[in-house]
Amino acid sequence: MNEGLAHHILIVDDSETERQLLQKLLELNAYRVSLAGNGVEALASARRNPPDAIVSDVAMPKMDGFTLCHTWMRDPDLLTVPFIFYSANLTLAQDAHVGKALGAARYLTKPMGQDEFLKELRSVLEG
Numbered sequence: 071m072n073e074g075l076a077h078h079i080l081i082v083d084d085s086e087t088e089r090q091l092l093q094k095l096l097e098l099n100a101y102r103v104s105l106a107g108n109g110v111e112a113l114a115s116a117r118r119n120p121p122d123a124i125v126s127d128v129a130m131p132k133m134d135g136f137t138l139c140h141t142w143m144r145d146p147d148l149l150t151v152p153f154i155f156y157s158a159n160l161t162l163a164q165d166a167h168v169g170k171a172l173g174a175a176r177y178l179t180k181p182m183g184q185d186e187f188l189k190e191l192r193s194v195l196e197g
Contacts, residue, residue: 075196078102080121082112082138083156084130088180090127092156105175109133113141116148123175123195128157128165136168149182152194155178156187 078103083089086107093103104121106112108130124142135155137150140144142148158180166177170192175194178187 076101077122078104078140079132079191080104080106080112080116082109082124082126082130082135084108084127088127090098095187099188109135109141110164112138113145116142116151117145120147121151123152123154123191125154125156125191127159128155128158128169136172138174139169139174149173150177154191154194156182 081089081092081094081096081103083092084107089105089107092103096103104115104119106115109126110132112124112126113133120194126138133141135157139153139155142151142153152175153173155166155174155177157165157178169177176190178190
């Protein structure tokens with residue numbers, strides 16, 4: 071279970087509880103984790119220390135996930151970093167379509183089993 075040893079994941083969610091739960095799961099599976107509470111914080115963090123992937127909620131204050139993804143995909147230093155949406159609020163097919171159209175590698179909906187989430191993350195990281 072140490073496949074994530076070298077991978078740095080940026081988690082973006084306005085819920086501290088959600089950030090901590092995902093952080094714990096990833097760290098238990100040997101991923102390095104950075105945290106951000108909104109898109110503005112996420113961009114600043116990623117520009118200082120680019121992650122190997124970003125896992126972002128959609129509905130957040132200051133800068134929502136769709137705006138973050140749009141901005142991310144236009145940043146030459148970040149556009150090759152896979153963007154994964156992980157949301158409980160916007161779970162309709164059209165939301166997933168918007169996410170994919172913006173360039174997201176995946177649009178995952180909460181709740182999702184831990185093993186399934188890790189499998190999706192590994193798949194994205196392996197390209």
